[in-house]
Amino acid sequence: MNRVTALIIVLLLPLAANADWFDEIRDGDDKEALYRTLYYMPKGGDLHNHLSGAVFSEWWYELALAQRERGYEYYTKVRISNCRDFGGNAFTRAPYFLLFRNISALEYAQLDECEQGEYKRLADLDENEKAAWMNGIRLDKPWEGREEFFSTHWQRLNALTRNPWLQAETMVKNMQAYAAEGVAYVEYQMGASSYEGPNGETIDAPQAFDILREAMARKDVRDLGVTVRFQLAILRFLPNAEDQLRRVYKLVHENPDLLVGVNMVGREDNGKGHPAQFLPTLRELRQQYSGVRLSIHAGEVDEPNSHVRDTLLLGADRIGHGLNLISDDDTLLLMRDGPYLVEINLISNLLLEYVNDYSEHPFPEYLRTGIPVALSTDDRGMWESTMTDEFYVAATEFRLSWEEIKTLGRNSLEHAFISEENRERMLREYNERILRFERQMQRRGVAQLGPMPETRGFVCNRYGLCK
Ligand SMILES: [Zn+2]
Numbered sequence: 001m002n003r004v005t006a007l008i009i010v011l012l013l014p015l016a017a018n019a020d021w022f023d024e025i026r027d028g029d030d031k032e033a034l035y036r037t038l039y040y041m042p043k044g045g046d047l048h049n050h051l052s053g054a055v056f057s058e059w060w061y062e063l064a065l066a067q068r069e070r071g072y073e074y075y076t077k078v079r080i081s082n083c084r085d086f087g088g089n090a091f092t093r094a095p096y097f098l099l100f101r102n103i104s105a106l107e108y109a110q111l112d113e114c115e116q117g118e119y120k121r122l123a124d125l126d127e128n129e130k131a132a133w134m135n136g137i138r139l140d141k142p143w144e145g146r147e148e149f150f151s152t153h154w155q156r157l158n159a160l161t162r163n164p165w166l167q168a169e170t171m172v173k174n175m176q177a178y179a180a181e182g183v184a185y186v187e188y189q190m191g192a193s194s195y196e197g198p199n200g201e202t203i204d205a206p207q208a209f210d211i212l213r214e215a216m217a218r219k220d221v222r223d224l225g226v227t228v229r230f231q232l233a234i235l236r237f238l239p240n241a242e243d244q245l246r247r248v249y250k251l252v253h254e255n256p257d258l259l260v261g262v263n264m265v266g267r268e269d270n271g272k273g274h275p276a277q278f279l280p281t282l283r284e285l286r287q288q289y290s291g292v293r294l295s296i297h298a299g300e301v302d303e304p305n306s307h308v309r310d311t312l313l314l315g316a317d318r319i320g321h322g323l324n325l326i327s328d329d330d331t332l333l334l335m336r337d338g339p340y341l342v343e344i345n346l347i348s349n350l351l352l353e354y355v356n357d358y359s360e361h362p363f364p365e366y367l368r369t370g371i372p373v374a375l376s377t378d379d380r381g382m383w384e385s386t387m388t389d390e391f392y393v394a395a396t397e398f399r400l401s402w403e404e405i406k407t408l409g410r411n412s413l414e415h416a417f418i419s420e421e422n423r424e425r426m427l428r429e430y431n432e433r434i435l436r437f438e439r440q441m442q443r444r445g446v447a448q449l450g451p452m453p454e455t456r457g458f459v460c461n462r463y464g465l466c467k
Helices: 003-017 020-027 031-040 057-070 105-109 127-135 146-162 164-180 205-217 241-254 275-286 307-313 323-327 329-335 346-351 363-368 387-398 402-414 420-448 457-463
Strands: 043-050 074-077 102-104 119-121 183-190 227-235 259-265 293-298 318-321 341-344 373-375
Touching: 020 031, 020 402, 020 420, 031 387, 031 420, 043 341, 043 373, 043 387, 043 402, 043 420, 057 127, 057 146, 057 164, 074 105, 102 105, 102 146, 164 183, 164 205, 183 259, 183 402, 183 420, 227 241, 241 259, 241 275, 275 293, 275 307, 293 307, 307 318, 307 323, 307 329, 323 329, 323 363, 341 363, 346 387, 363 373, 363 387, 363 402, 373 387, 373 402, 387 402, 387 457, 402 420
Parallel strands: 043 183, 183 227, 227 259, 259 293, 293 318, 318 341, 341 373
Antiparallel strands: 074 102, 074 119
């Protein structure tokens, strides 16, 4: 440390030590003041975010319709006329009894007349159907939870997730929202199976990556100042999961400008696709390929097991959720002050009923015993929530201090899978911005912040913050 740096630190110490301003806002009666503080506060990165789950229903609707310009026409199921005789087996990969499932023009053309009559063009939905379509891809009812999420949301999106241009537009819309709430970096998870053109023609994954690159290079997108990278995710429980892993691992290795890591997703509560199964494949891949980082969902279950430990053994540097790490003493000790980060998804965990109440959540225990953690949004489009909301939950439920908020921000950048050069730049910028914000808050308080932003369903329902 040189003398100038030391002098600056000494001069700033009294300011840094005085964080009472934040405690006052947090503990005061003005919920909007806290929300505005957290909204306008500079944030680090969102490290755990599934691109197709991050899209709010009205964005999906609007962006899917806009794809008609490229020749894509989508149909959605609005009634069931009992066109099929199943012999008792109605739950195939394409669930027949699922309303508001979206199909492509090609899928529509392959249906018989009876089934075609069950569908409407997305553009032709009436107001009620449109509202139901939107509610079909978000957890908006108190009785909806894990089952609804895992067995209907993704099945409904269906064809929408196979259009690479629509995927790029959902990314842009997301980046705009992130820029507005001060998020600097996002690591999106996406699948890498093949995509399709307007007439059902195959578009392979590398072509889809180019479409993302083009969107990211647009001036309006660059000007947002949000840095984006991707992880490729495999569905861990599929019978060909190992082959998928080989495929995505190689793709990440070959596209380091865009892709930084591999993830594994899917329900963890049935033992299929458990982490140890993938160890031989990863060891085989590491013989050949460099530069592929692993962030893997683990411990997103109700029961204790050794999955977080096994996932670290796979070579993961970050753990998605890590809820049941709390019941694995040895691994918990291993992770204190360690190099591995747990990506915390507070809203997701509550809505999918992995905790019944925030008093059951291990986040404060991890944070306050020195396990690196960062807040992230998981499938926020389906929860109707934002990055600000995650901080709001953490601040109110666990009485976060200002120092802890800054630790979370820094952790999210220190553990980003981006190149070291970019990581250092983002950290430097974050430190400068957050210090500036802190000084403004200390001098002029909440009055200098912008207006209360529009809020979404989650904080409206839970905290009465409705705007
Ligand atoms: Zn996730």
